[in-house]
Amino acid sequence: MKSLIHLILVFIPLFSFSQETVRVFYLGGQSNMDGYGYNKDLPDSLSGSFDNVWIFHGNLAGDGEPNGGQGIWEALKPGHGVGFASDGKSNQLSDRFGPELAFAKRMQGLYPDEKIALIKYSKGGTSIDSLGAGPFGSWEPDFRGKGGINQYDHFLATIRNATQVQDIDGDGVNDLLVPSGILWMQGESDGDKTEAMANRYYANLKRLMDLVRAALRVDDLPVVIGKISDSWNDEDGKVWDYGELVQYAQEKYARTDGNAAIVRNTRYYDYSDPWHYKSENYIDLGKAFADALYQIMGDP
Template identity: 40%
Template sequence: MTDDISRSSLEKESSSGSYPLYILAGQSNMDGMGFVLELPPDLNRTQENVLIYNPNRKDDGEPPEDIGRWVELGPGHGYGHRFIRNEEGEMSLPSGRFGPELAFAARIRTLHAGRGVALLKYARSGSSIHPETPDDWGCWDPDVEDVNQWTHFKYYYRRAVSRAGRDRDGEVLKLSPAGILWVQGESDAAYTKEIAEAYEENLEKIIGRMRKLTGHPQLPVVIAGVSETGREEGRPALPWAGIVRQAQEKVAGNDACAAFVRPPEGHGWIDPWHYDSQTYIELGRRMAEAMAELVS
């Protein structure tokens, strides 16, 4: 995958003046555990006129890292992707994993007559919205005073927009916020009933804060439903998944600019928590179709 945005990618969108910007956020099933080796040929390639900003993840309590750049979307932007600095500057190092981003971008471009898109992806594995989950995987609660995943996301959103589409010659392409994709909830469904029951309010809050950050109070949102997962040490990995999923459906149902998407029935898993490769592909397509319907 190329590490620089080609001039042709910018020139082909010059007539519209901007790329629609989609925010991809959540936890590990947004980050993506699909295997690049299992991608079909149409997705196992660099996608023309699709840009992605996928910065390094940081723990709660750590400052956001001043690194990351826009690159063309290709395989390897799932779990384990990272940026490094060397003598040539910042370099994107793809991993062997992918998430919903590949199929989403391909499908949304088809639905919008081939128009280019930009993706900002920040998803921290294991992260919750609720601030009192016992494991320290990260928290999205925007009201927590300490540095957390919301702090990081907010920083990277502003950094990404300020560096939008900058090529080697310093040309900049404008970004227009177009929607939010939210794939998260497993951690809020894993611990106690009380944490799960707070999910509806917490999800509404994080969506509201993301919309406020972008300056678009009615920014479309597509929420992926939490699935019943496997078992861990003989017990359900997500004992309160039903409560969280009902909350997700209710939030979407009460918001004229939101949609709820279910993963495919009978989909596969690679472990008790994470989808298989085909499920990430189908989920990305479904989220693209739901997003296109919201903005039609």
């Protein structure tokens, strides 16, 4: 892992020198990163506004839509699950949450003396492979699709909009954001269509993670992959017909990339519907993401 000083130097083009350093993490993927947990199910420790944790949640948009990635920085609180929206001036919180709450809480415990920032852009149903885009969208950077705008473009817009703000907490002091990790929960939509598409997942995932790292300007930025699972709640049993091939690709990526890890807890999760976990599982997922990332990052 590169030293904190080197990370700061790498990120100088995006941020001004500051008296306050903030660790920033990117959260991306599809619907189980969006989050289908219900705020009403949260324990007291996660149900309020966080101190010293901020989030920029990019407005989700379909391929070809112009408003993807709009958002504002605000203190982390419940409501950044499915149904969240932003017009770039105010956020519309939902009654749902994803792994971001428990992740932030656990990271605060692991790095108690540091400020934390999250940048989130994910969209349910999206594939990496352009042939799986359907009505939901594709993360393939070269996919022209509708109007030449795809999910990778919306990710870039999110990063651009988030990083142009120099004082994310509004305290009058510029913040130096230090990229510290990537969390990726996606792959179901690459595993439910054709065997050929599922077999391309490793190459697609590797390329995309390399490009996400490049966008954050740290070529060995730690990546933690959430391993997809199956509810077996479809007419023929499996929901993701070629899900095992995507799982293999995810394991291969975690094994072959020098700064990657994988969260396997998902194997034991319960489902609220054929596609999405129950509330308590998003809490566990956030903790597991943090613990896996810490194994790569180590002590400050």
